[in-house]
Structures are given as structure tokens and as C-alpha cells.
Amino acid sequence: MASTKLGFPLKGIFKGMGITLVTLFKPTPTVNYPVVKERPTERARGVIALDTDACTSCMLCARECPDWCIYIEGHKEEIQPDKPGGRVKTRAKLDRFDIDFALCMYCGICVEVCPFDALFWTPEYEYSEHKISDLLHDKDKLTEWLATVPTPPALEAS
Amino acid sequence: MSTLDQSGTVHISDASISVELETPGMTLNIGPQHPSTHGVLRLVAQVDGERVSSLEPMIGYMHRGYEKLVEVRNYAQIITLINRIDWTAGYANEVPFVVAVERLTEIEAPDRAQYIRVILTEMTRISAHLLFLSSFPLELGASTPLMYAVRDREYVLELLESVTGGRFHPNFNRVGGVKPVAGGGSTTKKQSQDLPAGFIAATNAMVKRLRGTCVTFDGLVTGNEVFLARTKGVGIITPDHVHQYGISGPNARASGVGFDVRKHEAYLPYDKFDFAIPTETDGDCFSRYAVRLAEIRESLKIIEQAVNDLPGGPLRSKVPRILKVPAGEIYVRGENPKGEMGYYIVSEGGRIPYRVKIRTASYSNLAVLPELMNGALLPDLVAILGSLDFVLGDVDR
Amino acid sequence: MSFAVLLTVKVLAVLGLMLGGALVVIYAELKVGAHMQNRIGPYFAGGRFGWAQPFADALKFMQKEDLVPDGADDRVYKLAPYVVLMGTIGVFVVLPLSPRFVARDLDLGAFYALAISSLTTLGVLMAGWSSNNKYSLIGGLRAAAQLIAYELPLVLAVVAVAIQAGTLSISGIIEAQAAPAFSIGELNVALPYILTGQIIGFAIFVVASLAELSRIPFDMPIAESELTMGFVTEYSSIRFAMFFLAEYAGMVSMSALATAFYLGGYQLPGLSATAVEVLGPVIFISKVFLLSFLFIWLRWTLPRFREDQLQSLAWRWLIPAALLNIAITATFKVVF
Numbered sequence: 001m002a003s004t005k006l007g008f009p010l011k012g013i014f015k016g017m018g019i020t021l022v023t024l025f026k027p028t029p030t031v032n033y034p035v036v037k038e039r040p041t042e043r044a045r046g047v048i049a050l051d052t053d054a055c056t057s058c059m060l061c062a063r064e065c066p067d068w069c070i071y072i073e074g075h076k077e078e079i080q081p082d083k084p085g086g087r088v089k090t091r092a093k094l095d096r097f098d099i100d101f102a103l104c105m106y107c108g109i110c111v112e113v114c115p116f117d118a119l120f121w122t123p124e125y126e127y128s129e130h131k132i133s134d135l136l137h138d139k140d141k142l143t144e145w146l147a148t149v150p151t152p153p154a155l156e157a158s
Numbered sequence: 159m160s161t162l163d164q165s166g167t168v169h170i171s172d173a174s175i176s177v178e179l180e181t182p183g184m185t186l187n188i189g190p191q192h193p194s195t196h197g198v199l200r201l202v203a204q205v206d207g208e209r210v211s212s213l214e215p216m217i218g219y220m221h222r223g224y225e226k227l228v229e230v231r232n233y234a235q236i237i238t239l240i241n242r243i244d245w246t247a248g249y250a251n252e253v254p255f256v257v258a259v260e261r262l263t264e265i266e267a268p269d270r271a272q273y274i275r276v277i278l279t280e281m282t283r284i285s286a287h288l289l290f291l292s293s294f295p296l297e298l299g300a301s302t303p304l305m306y307a308v309r310d311r312e313y314v315l316e317l318l319e320s321v322t323g324g325r326f327h328p329n330f331n332r333v334g335g336v337k338p339v340a341g342g343g344s345t346t347k348k349q350s351q352d353l354p355a356g357f358i359a360a361t362n363a364m365v366k367r368l369r370g371t372c373v374t375f376d377g378l379v380t381g382n383e384v385f386l387a388r389t390k391g392v393g394i395i396t397p398d399h400v401h402q403y404g405i406s407g408p409n410a411r412a413s414g415v416g417f418d419v420r421k422h423e424a425y426l427p428y429d430k431f432d433f434a435i436p437t438e439t440d441g442d443c444f445s446r447y448a449v450r451l452a453e454i455r456e457s458l459k460i461i462e463q464a465v466n467d468l469p470g471g472p473l474r475s476k477v478p479r480i481l482k483v484p485a486g487e488i489y490v491r492g493e494n495p496k497g498e499m500g501y502y503i504v505s506e507g508g509r510i511p512y513r514v515k516i517r518t519a520s521y522s523n524l525a526v527l528p529e530l531m532n533g534a535l536l537p538d539l540v541a542i543l544g545s546l547d548f549v550l551g552d553v554d555r
Numbered sequence: 556m557s558f559a560v561l562l563t564v565k566v567l568a569v570l571g572l573m574l575g576g577a578l579v580v581i582y583a584e585l586k587v588g589a590h591m592q593n594r595i596g597p598y599f600a601g602g603r604f605g606w607a608q609p610f611a612d613a614l615k616f617m618q619k620e621d622l623v624p625d626g627a628d629d630r631v632y633k634l635a636p637y638v639v640l641m642g643t644i645g646v647f648v649v650l651p652l653s654p655r656f657v658a659r660d661l662d663l664g665a666f667y668a669l670a671i672s673s674l675t676t677l678g679v680l681m682a683g684w685s686s687n688n689k690y691s692l693i694g695g696l697r698a699a700a701q702l703i704a705y706e707l708p709l710v711l712a713v714v715a716v717a718i719q720a721g722t723l724s725i726s727g728i729i730e731a732q733a734a735p736a737f738s739i740g741e742l743n744v745a746l747p748y749i750l751t752g753q754i755i756g757f758a759i760f761v762v763a764s765l766a767e768l769s770r771i772p773f774d775m776p777i778a779e780s781e782l783t784m785g786f787v788t789e790y791s792s793i794r795f796a797m798f799f800l801a802e803y804a805g806m807v808s809m810s811a812l813a814t815a816f817y818l819g820g821y822q823l824p825g826l827s828a829t830a831v832e833v834l835g836p837v838i839f840i841s842k843v844f845l846l847s848f849l850f851i852w853l854r855w856t857l858p859r860f861r862e863d864q865l866q867s868l869a870w871r872w873l874i875p876a877a878l879l880n881i882a883i884t885a886t887f888k889v890v891f
Contacts, residue, residue: 013384015381016377064234112337
């Protein structure tokens with residue numbers, strides 16, 4: 001049976017009841033979600049934004065992704081020189097850049113390895129879908145997220 | 159038994175009433191879907207009324223083949239995968255692996271990175287233990303501690319998120335330090351991943367707040383007579399069990415085996431901090447609870463010390479862009495919230511390990527379960543399950 | 556008034572009292588429990604405070620499919636919730652809200668109330684047995700063992716009250732608590748039994764009724780972390796709602812009985828008889844809700860006992876204490 005060596009019997013139970021009673025009159029920390037929205041920290045890994053201008057379709061992100069959820073297709077485009085006799089430049093043109101967020105593990109390796117800063121994390125989190133296939137964000141959708149990329153937070157002095 | 163007399167009737171007086179009725183045992187399948195098996199654990203229990211006469215845990219429902227998966231991924235990718243082994247302590251899973259790779263490649267992480275690793279590991283430990291403090295009383299029927307613990311865990315997770323960007327799966331360790339840059343190009347918007355401004359102040363506030371949480375738990379749970387009646391003397395793990403089954407972590411320390419990897423192996427600079435290894439001697443459910451509550455307090459101490467004399471300097475040593483680990487093998491273990499977690503890495507040189515053996519704490523801790531069942535009642539089974547504090551991802555991998 | 560009209564009015568009053576009381580207590584459980592856990596609880600249903608949550612829950616339950624598990628004892632399975640609910644409703648018949656506001660004032664009211672409320676045990680056992688589910692079976696058997704064990708201290712506690720009051724009629728017991736306990740000059744002060752010698756009896760009654768209602772810390776028959784949901788595991792739809800309703804209506808009825816036996820029922824010390832006529836129901840109901848709050852408060856604070864601890868608490872502590880209480884009460888009754 002319960003050992004009540006602390007003098008007053010059932011002291012622990014009364015103490016617990018005191019705690020719950022005090023909490024009853026305390027304000028709750030609940031955030032009333034759909035009405036009030038919580039803002040995650042700037043570094044929060046919510047969704048990935050793509051800067052198509054910076055992307056050279058080098059495929060590094062697609063290769064380094066641990067579960068290979070990035071699909072990239074591209075082709076080379078020739079840019080005719082402005083002046084006759086100039087050199088013909090080639091430029092990578094991105095045809096397809098899809099990230100399957102149903103498969104993504106949100107590890108951030110793609111953002112990290114991108115040598116041209118074309119990928120960014122944004123803390124946006126409201127993009128759930130009824131159909132799992134709709135979680136495949138294409139180039140346009142990923143570009144839309146670019147507007148929500150926050151400025152990096154200031155750093156603690158070291 | 160009774161005998162028939164000539165008239166063919168049975169006299170009541172003939173019946174031997176001292177014979178106990180034979181009751182056949184009942185096989186009770188607990189799980190894989192059951193509120194108190196923490197996921198998909200299946201327990202095949204032979205019950206005689208309330209009494210559990212034998213018990214067999216069936217594991218493997220959550221097997222994801224980690225050891226095979228990591229054989230086809232490079233070291234950076236593995237770090238993000240092993241976050242998910244024990245998902246209540248994602249950060250703590252990374253550390254031993256990264257340390258192992260660092261030792262193989264002979265790269266030393268800078269001091270600041272080491273300290274950040276300590277801080278985040280201890281935060282992870284607190285959040286994992288708070289999860290235990292929420293689920294264990296819940297299994298005994300008290301639902302209020304759950305809400306208090308989960309509420310206050312949020313303060314820890316917010317800090318983790320503010321540094322790493324992830325609440326559960328930080329993926330913040332890199333070979334040679336911690337993640338230095340995200341958006342890693344050299345062109346624009348370079349996001350440095352040092353601690354964000356205000357982190358130290360916020361951490362000190364969190365430490366203060368969680369000390370209050372520990373006091374609340376002392377009042378609400380620790381002293382509660384019903385809780386004591388349910389946990390004292392239930393499911394006793396003896397030191398012999400600890401050695402036979404390789405139990406580690408708080409479960410071992412609750413049985414008086416004061417082994418802690420943090421003190422015995424310098425996988426992180428724990429020797430620079432002043433903290434105790436809380437041990438209990440009873441080895442029952444209550445001791446396991448008490449050890450974890452005390453560990454939260456000790457972890458808060460470590461965090462306080464580490465944050466307040468954080469060294470400056472770089473976050474990451476010079477590491478080649480394409481990391482090739484020289485041939486060799488190594489075993490490095492770390493103290494996870496659940497116990498000892500170790501990685502045995504065999505490298506043949508190259509970007510991908512040849513073989514990785516993952517030693518997880520929950521697997522060994524769960525294995526002792528049938529031993530604790532002799533004469534336990536069904537409610538005790540639930541108390542013991544809760545007190546062992548395992549995660550099925552950690553058991554099955 | 557003809558018999559038929561009177562009967563209809565009384566049946567409606569009893570049902571209304573039960574449903575109204577249960578709905579208020581369900582809402583209180585949701586809201587008080589939530590705030591004790593530092594949550595908000597129901598918020599959107601019905602407007603500002605989520606007051607319509609119990610109704611929304613009831614509506615939701617009605618929309619669900621009424622499942623009968625394969626291999627269940629069909630008729631028993633379907634009958635069980637009715638038996639449970641009937642045992643609970645039966646108590647409301649004898650509850651006097653004021654000296655005149657009572658459906659039927661039986662001479663053996665206290666006896667009847669305790670007897671009919673133990674009908675729920677039968678229903679629970681039926682549900683557990685017929686569900687063809689091992690968890691349900693264990694839950695049902697636990698409930699049977701528990702309710703048998705706690706019926707005894709409950710009844711013994713009431714015996715002491717009956718001795719002190721000298722009657723078994725619930726109205727009689729309440730009226731007996733209006734008798735002056737002591738006088739200060741001209742002023743006669745009447746005190747409820749909890750203050751005049753029945754404090755132990757009250758404690759026993761509250762603990763035993765918690766067990767009767769299978770509420771935490773005595774909720775082993777349901778014990779969701781062990782038996783998933785005990786004897787209600789297989790129930791769905793309106794039948795589940797009936798178990799749910801019976802639990803909370805039972806809470807109201809047990810609180811009401813405790814109010815009548817120990818807290819002076821519709822009496823309030825220092826209130827005249829005419830005032831009691833008018834204010835009686837209000838006083839009675841507030842006392843009932845106060846006790847229900849105590850039940851809710853305990854539930855959101857405590858873990859649950861183990862089955863053997865529950866039995867030893869009943870047989871080794873509560874029953875001897877209740878017997879002692881009877882002996883003391885009887886001695887005082889004879890001596891003074």
C-alpha cells in the first residue's frame with residue numbers, strides 16, 4: 001500500500017490537487033491556430049524556395065538528396081552574340097525542377113550543397129494538400145516561395 | 159472426486175471443495191496497435207486472470223533497414239537518416255556517428271562546435287526525458303503530467319529549432335564540426351549557422367523555467383501516493399539483469415549500475431563540466447522515473463555551464479568538399495537519452511561506408527521485459543513498459 | 556391531474572434532470588479538465604465558450620455506424636447499454652430537489668437508490684462478456700469485482716446515515732438534517748450530517764462512489780492504457796454514447812445522493828422553511844455540481860490504482876472504517 005511516512009496522510013495527493021487547482025486559473029499558452037498564426041524561427045525548415053535564375057541545373061542537389069526526391073531536367077541553350085563575330089554562349093535552361101514534398105525528409109542537404117545559392121529554406125508551413133500527388137511542387141510553385149524567404153537572423157557574438 | 163451411491167445421486171458432502179478449479183490460461187495479444195506499446199510493439203502475453211504468466215515481445219514491425227540503407231549513401235546523407243532512429247532524440251543520434259567518422263578521418267571539430275554539440279545533445283536529452291515524464295504517468299492513468307511536460311518541452315524544442323531549423327530532426331552535425339552555412343554558395347545571401355542572437359539569454363530563461371517544471375513534477379507526480387503505490391517495487395531490474403542484457407542508460411542507473419558514457423568516454427568534452435550521474439538502487443519503476451527526473455536537472459546544469467562559457471572560434475574544421483573516409487573500422491558510442499548508442503563503421507575508403515552496425519539502447523532495454531514479468535499483473539506490465547522508455551524506431555531500426 | 560398526465564410530467568422531469576445534469580457535467584469535465592491541464596478545451600462549438608460541445612459529440616455519435624462485432628452475443632450486446640442507463644436513471648426518481656419537487660418519495664428511498672444503481676454492474680458485465688473481445692472481458696470482470704467490493708462500503712456508509720436520521724426515506728434524511736444541532740440563545744442552528752459526525756462516512760461514500768462510477772483513480776474497468784477501453788472497446792455509435800451518458804449521469808446521481816445524505820440536500824443552514832421551498836432546487840443543484848467538481852478535480856490529478864490495491868483498499872480499509880463509523884454512530888444515537 002501507499003507509504004505515507006511524511007506525517008500528514010495523503011499529503012502527495014493534496015499537493016497534486018493544489019497544483020491542478022492553481023493551474024485551473026492560469027492563462028493557457030495555447031495559440032488559437034487558424035485565427036492567430038505562430039511564426040516559426042527564421043531557420044525553421046518549412047518549405048524550399050527556388051531561384052530559377054541562379055539555378056544552373058547542375059544536378060548536385062538531386063544527387064546529394066538522401067531519398068532522391070528532386071527531379072531536374074534541363075537543356076543547353078545557345079545565346080547568339082550581340083555583335084557579329086562574337087562568341088556563341090551556351091546557357092543552361094531549366095525545363096523541370098520538381099521537389100516531391102511527400103518524399104522529402106527536410107534535411108536541407110540540397111540547400112547546403114547548392115553552389116549557386118538557388119535554393120533557400122523558408123519557414124512557411126501551410127501547404128498541406130488533399131491529394132498526396134499535389135505535394136509535388138513544380139518550378140513555378142517553388143519560385144513562389146522565394147518571396148517568403150526571411151533574412152538570416154543576427155548571430156550571437158562569438 | 160465424488161462417488162456415486164446406489165441411487166445414482168451425488169452428495170454435496172462428497173465433493174472435495176478444497177480442489178481449486180482449473181482455469182485455462184488466456185493468450186492476450188497486446189499490440190501491435192495498442193495505446194501503451196509506444197508504437198508497433200506486439201506482446202504475446204499468457205494471462206491467468208490479471209496475472210501475466212509469460213510474455214513474449216514480438217519486434218520488427220518497424221524495421222526500416224537502416225544498416226542496409228546507409229550502405230548506399232554517403233556520410234552526409236547518413237547523418238540525416240540516423241536522425242530518425244530514435245526520433246525523440248534526433249540530435250543525440252547524430253553525435254556518435256559524426257564523432258566516429260571524425261576519428262576515422264582524423265579531423266578534429268573546433269571547440270565551439272564541440273560545445274554546441276554538448277548543449278544541443280543535452281537539450282535533446284531533456285526533451286526526450288520530458289516525453290518520458292509525460293507518457294509514463296499517462297500509462298498509469300494520470301493525463302495531466304502529459305500536458306505540463308509537453309507544454310514545457312516546447313521551450314526546449316523552440317531553442318533547438320532556432321539553432322538547427324528542425325525540432326526533431328536537426329541534422330546539424332557535419333563531419334568536422336556543425337553545419338556552418340546553409341545556402342552554401344559563395345555568391346549571395348550566405349546564411350551562417352552560428353547560434354542566433356539571443357540564444358544564450360533564451361537558454362538561461364529556459365533553464366530557469368524547466369527547473370520550475372521539475373518542481374511541479376515533484377509535487378504532482380513524485381509524491382503522489384497512488385503513483386508510489388503503482389511504481390514502488392514493480393518490475394525490479396537487478397544489476398545482474400543489467401549485465402546480462404546489456405541494459406544501459408537511465409534504466410541501468412536506476413538499478414545501481416552507475417555507468418554513463420559521458421563520464422567514461424570522452425566523445426564530447428563532458429569532462430569540462432561539473433555534473434553528477436544520478437543513480438538509484440532499487441531498480442523498480444519508481445527509480446527509473448526518479449533517475450530521469452534527476453537527469454533533467456543535471457542536464458540543465460550542463461547547459462547552463464556550457465552556454466555561459468562558450469568558446470569562440472570557427473564552427474567547422476577544414477574538410478574536403480568530397481569527403482573520403484580512409485579504410486578502417488571504428489566503434490564509437492555515446493550516451494543517448496535512452497542509453498548507450500553506438501556505431502560500428504567499416505570503411506573501405508571512399509564516400510560510402512562498407513558496413514555500419516548500429517547499436518541502440520532500446521533494443522537491449524526491451525529485451526529484459528519477459529524477465530520482469532514473473533508474477534506481475536496486467537497493470538504492472540503497462541507500468542513496466544512505460545518505465546523502460548523505449549522507442550520502437552530505436553528497437554527495430 | 557389524471558394519472559397519465561402526472562406520469563408523463565414526472566417521466567419528463569426525471570429524464571430532463573438526468574440529461575441536463577449529465578450534459579452540464581460533461582461540459583464541465585471537458586472545460587475544467589482542459590484548464591487544469593493548461594489547455595483551452597472546447598472553444599468553437601456553439602459560440603464563445605464551446606458550450607455546445609456535448610451536443611456536437613452526441614450528434615457525431617449518432618451518425619456513426621452501430622457495429623456489432625462478429626461472434627458477439629447479439630442480444631446481450633445490444634441490451635447492455637440500456638441496462639446501464641436504466642440503473643442510472645432509476646436513481647433520479649427518488650431525488651428530492653425541494654420538499655415538494657420529487658418524482659416519488661419512497662419510504663425506502665435510500666435503499667432503493669443504492670439497489671437500482673448497482674444494476675449498472677450487471678450491464679457492464681453483460682457488455683464485457685458479450686463483446687467477444689478479451690479486453691472487454693477483462694474489463695467487465697474487473698468492473699464486477701470492483702463494484703461488488705465497493706457496493707459494501709457505500710451501503711455501510713449510508714447505514715450510518717440512516718441510523719442517525721432514523722429513516723431510509725431520502726426526504727426524511729434531508730428533513731432530519733434540518734433538526735437543530737445546537738442553539739445559540741434563541742437561534743437554532745441546523746447542520747448537515749457532514750459536520751455532525753458523518754465526516755468519515757462522507758469520505759467513504761465519496762471514495763466508494765468514485766469506484767462505483769469507475770472514474771480515475773478507480774477506472775480499471777476502462778483503463779485505456781491497459782485494456783484500450785475495457786468493456787466499451789467494441790461499442791460504437793449511440794450505444795457508446797449511452798455508456799458515456801450513463802457515466803456522467805451516474806456522476807450526477809452519486810453526487811446528488813451524497814448531497815442528500817451528507818450535505819443537507821436542499822437545506823442551507825440558517826434558511827427558513829419557506830425560503831427552502833423556493834430556493835431548494837437551486838441549493839440542491841449547486842451542491843451537486845460542487846461535488847461533481849470534486850470528482851472532476853480528482854480525475855485530472857490522480858493516476859489509477861491497480862486492481863489488487865483497489866480490492867485491498869476496499870476490504871482492508873474502507874469496510875472496517877465504515878463498520879466502525881456505524882458503531883460510533885449507533886453508540887451516539889443510543890447514548891444521547
